[in-house]
Every structure is written in C-alpha cells, then in structure tokens.
Amino acid sequence: MFGTLKRLLAVLIAVAIVIAAGAVVGQAPELFGSEVVEDPEASIEFTDQTGDGTAVTIDNVSLSHGGFVVVDDGTGTIVGVSDYLGAGEHENVTVEQREDDDLEMLGQLTATVHRDTTDDETFAFEETDGEEDRPYVEDGYPVSDTATVTVEERLDEEAPSTSFLVESVDAPESVTTNETLEVVAEIRNPNEVEMRQHVELRVSGEVLERQILALEAEETRELTFEVDGSALEPGEQVYGVYTTDDGALGELEVIYDGPATIEVLEAGTSSVTVDATLPDDGFVAIEDETGDVVGTSDPLEAGEHAEVTVGFDEEVDDGEELTVVLYEGEPAELDEAEPFEEDGERVDATATAEEADEDDDE
Template sequence: MSSRLTFGTVKQAGAILIAIAIVVAAGIVVGQAPAIFGVEENPRASITFKDQQHNGTTVTIRKVTLSEGGYVVITDGGDEPLAVSEYLEAGTHENVTVERQDDATRELVGQLTATVHRDTSEQEGYAYEETSGEEDQPYLEDGFPVSASATVTSTDENARTDSFLVDSIDAPAEATTNETIEVNARIHNPTEYQAEQPVEVRIDGVVYERQVLELEGGEARNVTLETDTRGAPPGNRTIGVYTEDGGAVTQIDLAFHTEPSVAVTDAGNETVTVSAAIPERGFVAIEQNGTIVGTSDELAPGEHENVTVELSDDAAIGQREAVTATLYAGTPSNVNAASPITFEGETVQTTVTLAEAADGESGGDANASADGNDSGDNSSGG
C-alpha cells in the first residue's frame, strides 16, 4: 500500500467522523430548537366558562387564550361535540359565542364542558373527530386537556318538562367568604306527578349547598337554602340555584373574611411549616435571597394551618440565615406564571431565620418585614 493511499484513507476516515459529528450535533440542535430559536415547545391555553342562561342554541365563553390558535369545543360527556367555535387566532378572546352544530342531537343546556383544541390539520376547519383524534388535539396542561365546565340553563321554560324549574332567586348582593347566607328560590314542578329532585346552590359552578326537594305535581314552593360560603373565592361571583335541567342565577360580591397573611411556625433543614390566610387559589413559597427554594401544595382560598413546604435538595440554608415565606396566586407546578399576592399595595410575606422559627421566636407572627423588623401589618413589601 502506498503512502498516498494510506494518507487518502486517513482523510476519508476523518471525513466520515466529521460527518457523524455534524449529524449528531444537528440532532442535538434540532432537539433543542424550541429553546434556541425561541419557539414555544409546549403550546399553552386557558379558558373561563361560567354558568349562564341561554336559548339552547348558543353558549358564551367568557375568556379563552391560545398560544397557537385553534377552537373551543363544547361537549356534554358524549362522544360527539355539540358545538365548535369559529377558528380563533393566537391570543386572548373574550365573550366568544359558540353555536350549536346543525346535526347536534340536543340543545346546549345542562352540565357542559368547553375544551380548547389546537389547529394542526392542513384542511380548513376543526378535524379532531374526522381524523380519529390524530389532528386538532386538545391543548394540555400537566397532561390533561385544558377545559372548564359550567351549567347552562334554558330561558325557555318549555324546553324541559321533567325537571323542577327555578322561577326566581334571591341572594345577598354582598357577603364574606366565611359565613352562612340565605339563598331563597321559588321552585315548581311542571309535571302532573309527585317527584323528588335535588336542588343545589352553586358559586361559579361549584356546589356549596344541596337539598332534596319533594313536590306534588304542579306544586310551587319557596325554598330557603342555608349556604356556607367558606372556601369560595373572593370577588364578584355568579351564584345560582339549580335543579336537574333548570336554574336561575344572580351576582354576589364576596369579600375575603380576613386580612391575607402568612406566618412561619416551625422550620428545619428540609422543611418549613407555615400558617396562611390566602384569598385566592395559590401556594406558599419559601425564598432565599430572592430565589424560590421550596413551595407548598396548592391551597384553596381560606385559612390553613400546618402547611408544609419542602425545601429543595440544593437549598443550603444556615440556621442564622433568613428565609421569606410569600403568598403566591397560581399553581406550584408553574411557578414562573405565578404572581405574589398583595394586600393594600404590599406583598404578603414574612421573613425569619430558621433558628428563630425552630425556637418559636417568630411566634407565628406574619408581621415581620423583609428586613426582619416588626412592621405592625399583616403584609410587607419584599
């Protein structure tokens, strides 16, 4: 074998190795393309669908946000959609009207679910069912379709004849999130037959009171439902009285029953224990030098004791080092999208050292400001 042939062979082998390296690198780049080129790897969406009254042919989606555009699909638990929205561009849309499909077998009344779907097919229009679920799949969050459920009642009293009907509702215009209110309604049985059916009070679609009512055929009765508002989210909410297929709604302004607060009650190298009064669904985060080093489980609105926050494995916090417990609105699984809860313009948080918390020197006081001084308020800026 000549030296020229040997040198050529070496060059060829080198070229092959370079080609392999390029292919591997290209594979890595392709795999990292969303991060490198700013493309969103996981399409995101959110939807708000509230209880409402309609004529059975349309429903209204209060708000929907789609990162890549798509559709809102209305179902009632069956295999076929009852209604599909027009194509929605990427972005936020409010008060979206969705009309019933021409071939839908039932009206848009009762317990309905609105799900946000992507637009991935090349053909025009929604194609999830036509492609057996291969195209236009739902947006996902934590592995589950992005959806919301609501009860839609008909404005036509003759639309349903086998369900008790709600003729009227009377509820307080204002209340707190920690009291029992009286919700009055007039219910009547439109059939000729005696029947028993459940009657429910719902706030933003969640059941807070339920009774079983017995009415003779044609009978109407005034009913008072004692409703405990604990756990209801503060704000202007929809409150309604519902039967199987009937209902009536009104608005109620719910004020959080106490000042938002958070207090560290115990601490160690691995966990921190806190108590919290949180006015909306969220969580408690433990922060060190502005970095979150642990979060609690998601908390419903209300007061919570003995909430455990597990610190991350790499959180090296000395006993004399300060940590800050802060209330956040959002979900602990998506900390980047969460936001600190404020009260009277200040972030609701408290700062202590692990030693102080372990010794009980913090005294469960949520009034400590970010610099460790007593501020005399249940909230502080951080």
Template structure:
C-alpha cells in the first residue's frame, strides 16, 4: 500500500470521527437543537378549567402547563377580563387559585373562560389590554387561543346559616331574545324557616347585579318574584342570567341576537378607498383599522338598516393589514388611546364584524 493511500485513508477517518462527534454533541443537546440551528419552537400550553362552585371572589384552575411561563386570564361570557393570575413560571401547575380583578365588578359566576397568555413583555405583569393586544398574547393551538370554559356557581358564604337563606326553587326565562326586547325573568322563592323572614332577591347578568328586591315570606311560604330585563343593555351572545338570595341561587342562559343581523360585504378597494354593502342592526358607522385597532378612516353616520355602495376613505401607514369594521353609536370624540367613547364595535359571539382589505394583488376576502 502506498504512503499516499495511507494518508488519504487517515484523512477520511479523521473526517468521519469529526462528523460522529458533531452528531453525538447534537444528540446530547436535543432540547437545544432548534436554537442551535436558528429555529425557534412555538410556545405551547394546555389548561383544564372544570365546572365549580366558589364563594364568588375567586376561581380555581385544575391544571395548566406553559412552555415559556405567563398568565391565566379569566373572562366572562361578554369577553370582559374579570381576573388575572400572578405570573406563572414555565412548566406545569396544579390547583391555581385566581382572585377577581375588580372587587366591585360582581361575583365570579356564570360561564367563565380561562385563557393562557404569554409574558412577551417580560415585565412580570399582564399587559395585553393596555398594549392593545401587542404584548402578552395568548398561547395558540391551531391558530386558536389555548383556553377552557367552566360553569361557575355561587356557594354558601361564611357567616350565613344555610337554612336561614331563602331558596331559589326554580328559574324561568326565554332561551333567546333580540336586542330590542323586554324579557321577563321569574323565580320561585321559598322560605325554608318556620318563622317569617325578609331577605333580598337579586338578578345578575354575567355576575353583575342589575336589580335587587326585598321580599317578606311567611314560614314555609313560596312566592314568584319577577324581574323585567331590558335586552338593549346587553351585548349579543350567550348571557348568563342568575337569580340569587343570601346564599342560594340558580343560573340559566339567555342568547341575545341582533334584531337585524349585521352584514358586511367588501365590494372593492384600493390604496385609499373601500366600497362596501352593509346592514347595521342600529345606528352606527364604519371604520378602516389595522390589526391593532388603530383607526385609519371613518365613514359618515349611517342609520340602522341596509346601505349599498358605501365608500370609505382612509390613509394607510406603511405596509399594514387593514379591515373595515362595523360600529354602533357615534364616532365623535375619537381618541387614539381610548377609542370611541360613545360607540362600540358590533360583535357576534365575541368576534368583531369586519372585512379584510386586500393588499397588493390579493383578492378581496371577508375577515
């Protein structure tokens, strides 16, 4: 065998050994492989939020896992934030208790949703709302927020004697209503004591007390208590209706639907104008907004009903995705930070009614 062949073989063996060493090192750092090769893993999370009975001031999440740490955010059936956990470290956590954010906001009862949020701002405090959704966004799975929904009912309160409280024997209300109705909610209330008693009976919507009545019942007497609920004050969607006495109550769901369903169809758009057909359930207007809900254009005031070929003018700032959005109310006194003080975006099941404007050569699509 020649010396040249021996030298070539030695070089080949050396190269093989180096390659094996690299592979072994990579194998030892499997958890770091994405970082080593410049690929970031998507943050992952899971959560279990079971139905439960509480004292109204807090709820408990059975288990949650966060790959990068973050927060658990509790929202009511109207999509409003009612409680936020302390910052949780990455990993798994069990039996996490979360106290209500606003002590004057009513009890934490009804259909509540627990959503897992990241701590992208890395400040240790939850900043999703105050950053207009730019920071501390939810963990997602299949492009949907990682969340779980529970039915939360009120338990007995300390200091109350269970047998002293009037009992809510039954609750009666329609299953659906439109946004322009008066709904009668009735409950059978019983005094379980052997003496006359006076107590309060109250109606709550999504945990918020709307009205209280004081009633007197003889021993073992049962009576019907009625409340007239104006649906115009409620957001469309599933609303949790509760009738409560001192330490007893019952819940049911009332689905609020628009009297005239909102519709939005984008006809055409260019870099400065958009033309749409729109149906508004009540007087309102349209905006052109980016993903952060910064307004780039506002239409004239529109009466309730159907309008065709409505043209909006807008000014885009750089390369941004824009949407046409439906609002009810008045667009006056708009503030970049506070939005419209006398108007609300029209929503169905928590989703804003909007249509995406095309960019470049994209086709028109509703969003």
C-alpha cells in the first residue's frame, strides 16, 4: 500500500513539472526578454509642392523599424536620401538633393520608405545592388507616394528661371500598340547663353524617355521622342513634354492592335481563371459539354487582362470538359455577341473542371 502511494505521488509530481515547464515555454519570450517581431510596416504622405530643386519636404512618414525616405525621379534614378529615421512617426522630413546629382528635384518625384536592414543607420541599398535596405512593402508593393514639385515663384526679378521652354508639342491623335508613337516638341532656350538641360516625355505621369538638349542662346529646336506602342496602356492617355520648369500636354488614344488570345490558368467546378487579350471590347464566356454558356466575365476593354475569373451560374461536375471563348460585345447581350476569330476559327481554349482538394484549403 505504501509503495502504491509513493508511485502515485511520483506521478503527480511529474505531471506538475510538465505543466510548469509548459507554462515556462509559453512565456519564454517574456521571461528571457525577447519580443515577437512583427512584420515591418510603414506609411508616407508626399504632397505637391514648390521648391528650388535642391530639396523636398515629406509631409509625414511612419516607420515601425526605422529607415530612410528615398526620392527618385520616376525612372528609378535616386536623387535624394533622407537622414536615418528612427522607428515612429516623423513630420516635415526634408530630403536634400545629392551633391553629385546634376538632376534637380523638380517635376514628378516618387518618395519610397526603405528599411535599415543592416542596422547601421547608413543607406546601403545601391551599394548592395538592392540586397539590403529594401523598401517597406504593403500588399506586395513598395510603400511610396508621388508628388509634383514645381519651381517656387522668384522674388528677385534679376534672377529669372533659366529653364528651357516648351513652345509646342505635337503627336497623332491615336496610335496602335504595334506602332511607334512619335512626339515632336519645339523647345526654346530663353537665356542669353548656351545651356544644356534635360527634356522628358511622360505618358500618364510615367517617364518614358529623357533626352539631354544643348541650345545656343535664344535658339529654338524641334526635339523628337519615339516610343514603342507596346509600352503604352490601351485607352485614353495624357502625354506631356517637360523641361525643368515648363511643359505642355496633349491627349492620345492608344488602340490595342494584336491577336485575340486566351490561356487557362485554373479550372474548377465553380469558376475558371484565365489570361486574355482582346482586340476590341468584349468578355470571356464558359461553355459546358453541351455548348451552353454557364458563366460570363464582366465587360473587358480591348487590351491585355491578367487573371480574369469567371464564376458559373451553377457548379459543373468534376471532370467535365469546358470551353473558354472570347466574345466581342456585351455579356448582358450574349445573343448579339460574336466570338473573336483568328484565321476563320473562333478563339477558344478547353479546360477540365477539377474539384478543389480540401487538403489545399487547410
């Protein structure tokens, strides 16, 4: 009897030790002074402003782990980096132009929040080819904001702007995606001395080409920009030619001009996901084995569309053969819509409906 009591007592002590150990493990970070590291988070506010080209002001930036604000000119060229910023919120942060940078901090600029992954309070993104001090990321994109910086009004009449002037800009009203867009701008040097300045072509705010232009005093010259139409987004676009302190805008229609294509990415019993390109406005339709349409996409504009998901009116059977068809017209007017054709054959693709594996959702 006494031996049985001893064994029971030993078991109870062992259980108590295990429970206590579990509590210690569960509180290990607190007991040993370590903290659970949260995902780095940041936010930034960079609004339009005036300046002299040597510095910009970031209205507000918040960094969970400290870092830097990096300003680039829209092409990826860095023109300024802030001092190290500790974790927390910072207001009215000044980012100065780099001493060795001949590009002024004017025009459309992008400010991006970078981490200090090397923990040395020194910006190392460039010298490590982007391996260190990478940007903070939200939803897969760098945390950034864009602003336009224009030259502030000059109070000294004896020191006017030396910027080249854009006298006119000309381009076709429309261009297709397989053509070359040609924009011709008339640029004038209003100064009494020869000068050398950069001139940019932007489409919908994105810098697509930059040229360096040298002009004699009071000289005017035409400057031609050429851009491959495949680099342009189909639809109505605004383009502009900009100098340091001047610019001119125009409107352009980009027309997709390519074949209709369809590629099935995933096929289930309740939906199909595809990549599609359409020469004209249209939609994607899914047909079952009998040829009946079981689902249509939302209306799609002409051009390229990635990961278009088409839901079915009712689920189809696992293993059923489906046909994905590209139509021109409106999905709400299916009877009047016509399939896109290439070489006399309608553009479609086949897919087999596969029921989702429950293990994939766990």
